[in-house]
Each structure stands twice: as C-alpha cells, then as structure tokens.
Amino acid sequence: MMSVATCGTVSVTALGLPDSIAIPAAKGTLPKAAFVGKSLISAKLKAHLVNDVASITLLGLLRPANAGVADGVRVHEILVLGLRLNGAGAKVPEDVVEHIAAQRKGGILFVCVRDRTDSPAKADAKAGSPAGKPAQSSQSSKPSRSDRPVQSAQPSQPVQPGEQCALAVRRRIPGRAGHVEHFSIYTGEWQDPADMLVELEGTTMDEVWDGLCSQVILGSADHADLDERIARRDLIAALEADEARLAGDHARAKDPAKRNEAFAKLAKVRAQLKQLRTQ
Numbered sequence: 001m002m003s004v005a006t007c008g009t010v011s012v013t014a015l016g017l018p019d020s021i022a023i024p025a026a027k028g029t030l031p032k033a034a035f036v037g038k039s040l041i042s043a044k045l046k047a048h049l050v051n052d053v054a055s056i057t058l059l060g061l062l063r064p065a066n067a068g069v070a071d072g073v074r075v076h077e078i079l080v081l082g083l084r085l086n087g088a089g090a091k092v093p094e095d096v097v098e099h100i101a102a103q104r105k106g107g108i109l110f111v112c113v114r115d116r117t118d119s120p121a122k123a124d125a126k127a128g129s130p131a132g133k134p135a136q137s138s139q140s141s142k143p144s145r146s147d148r149p150v151q152s153a154q155p156s157q158p159v160q161p162g163e164q165c166a167l168a169v170r171r172r173i174p175g176r177a178g179h180v181e182h183f184s185i186y187t188g189e190w191q192d193p194a195d196m197l198v199e200l201e202g203t204t205m206d207e208v209w210d211g212l213c214s215q216v217i218l219g220s221a222d223h224a225d226l227d228e229r230i231a232r233r234d235l236i237a238a239l240e241a242d243e244a245r246l247a248g249d250h251a252r253a254k255d256p257a258k259r260n261e262a263f264a265k266l267a268k269v270r271a272q273l274k275q276l277r278t279q
Contacts, residue, residue, distance in 0.1 A: 007082025008113035012060035072205030101170035
C-alpha cells in the first residue's frame with residue numbers, strides 16, 4: 001500500500017477523503033521558499049512563514065478524474081494543503097493562508113495542525129462540538145438553522161494525543177461585476193483530528209469547492225446557495241449586535257420619547273431577525 005503524505009498525524013484519508021486524491025509521502029513535502037514568490041513580502045509575513053509554520057505538505061489534489069465529478073466553470077482543481085504550526089496553542093496564520101491561496105486560481109483547503117494546548121483528557125472533555133463547527137473570521141456569527149450538521153468521523157486508529165487540527169479557506173466575497181474582487185479568510189474550530197470528517201458533496205468541481213467552504217464557514221456540507229447563506233448569516237450577526245445595543249438604549253433611556261423611539265427600533269430589528277431565522 002502506498003504511504004500517503006501527512007501533516008503531523010493527519011492525512012486526507014484520515015479526514016475521510018478518498019484514497020484517489022492522496023499524494024504519496026515522498027512527494028508531499030513542499031519547501032516554504034516556493035511560496036515566497038517573485039514579489040516582495042512584508043517582514044511580518046516573512047516572519048510568520050519562517051517562524052510560525054514548521055512545514056508545508058501537499059496532502060491531496062482533487063481533479064475531476066480522481067474526484068469522480070464533472071469539471072467546474074470556476075474551479076478546475078482543489079489542493080489539500082497541510083500547515084504544521086510551531087508551538088502549542090498556535091493560531092491559524094491567516095496572512096500566510098492569504099498569501100499562499102492568492103497565488104492560485106483554484107481552491108485550497110488548508111489543514112492546519114498544532115500541538116494541543118492541554119492534556120488529552122481535558123481536551124477530550126472540551127471537544128463536544130461536531131466537525132465543521134462554524135468558522136471564525138471577521139464575518140463569522142451563528143450559522144443558518146437550515147444548515148444540516150456535518151457528521152463526526154469515528155476514530156479508526158489511535159491518534160497522537162498531542163495534536164489539534166483546524167481547516168481554513170480563502171473565499172471571494174460576492175460583489176458587483178467589474179469591481180475589484182475582495183476575499184476573506186475563514187477558519188474552523190480546533191479539534192481532535194480523529195473527530196474531523198471532510199465530505200465531498202456535489203457533481204461538479206464548483207459544487208465540491210462550495211461544499212468544502214460551507215463545511216469550514218457554516219458547519220454544513222450543503223453546497224447550495226452558499227454565498228446567500230453566508231450573507232444571511234452575516235446579516236443576522238449584525239442585527240443581533242443592533243438588538244443588544246438598542247435593548248441597552250431602551251433600558252437606559254429616561255426620556256419617554258427617546259425610550260419609545262428605541263423600543264420602536266428594537267421591535268423592527270427583532271422582526272427582521274425572526275424573519276431571517278425562519279428562512
């Protein structure tokens with residue numbers, strides 16, 4: 001049997017992805033210098049790449065032929081790239097993810113691995129969330145109630161107790177045609193690698209990529225209408241912040257007119273939230 005590339009203890013097969021996309025161990029290690037590129041990079045980014053990332057490994061490569069799906073219009077191949085981070089409690093280096101992902105037109109699913117921050121027993125007690133728990137990013141909030149949860153993988157073999165794993169993606173933010181494109185980095189929750197399961201959903205590479213992004217961002221393998229669901233999730237988060245602020249304004253208001261004004265605004269926000277949450 002072929003020995004497959006790993007990032008720490010994590011391989012694509014350990015994540016539940018098909019053997020057909022796995023990269024041989026002998027070909028997986030990538031030099032960090034290869035990602036510097038021809039353009040100058042900031043001292044901060046260089047420091048993160050050199051000091052925070054211990055190694056970069058190509059774990060898998062999805063193409064229509066080995067993924068068993070049709071080619072996409074936007075996406076033709078997807079890399080599964082492992083980032084082994086230095087130190088316990090390391091954070092996902094979002095600037096490194098941005099820099100590497102920006103160099104490719106296709107999608108990249110980043111598999112970040114770090115040393116566990118506490119003992120296995122304590123970490124197991126904390127790891128009660130399913131794989132694909134909603135991502136944390138500058139746009140993160142609660143997931144849509146319509147999103148179905150991703151199933152957790154059952155451990156098939158002992159995993160070194162000292163590691164945790166998190167997924168990350170770089171995704172384009174929808175905008176008007178002809179305008180400058182903007183992207184956001186989304187990261188999932190840290191969890192035991194044995195509890196993480198990545199699903200391939202869809203019949204085209206575009207749908208597979210959206211499904212992977214959905215698992216990282218919303219905790220659901222559903223690829224349908226992803227941009228709309230992200231926008232709804234973000235709007236709910238913004239309205240919840242408005243609700244908390246207006247509730248405080250209403251409670252503090254002494255003047256009856258201002259109190260009534262705050263109450264009217266609060267009622268409007270709560271009506272919007274109710275409508276969005278039932279969609």
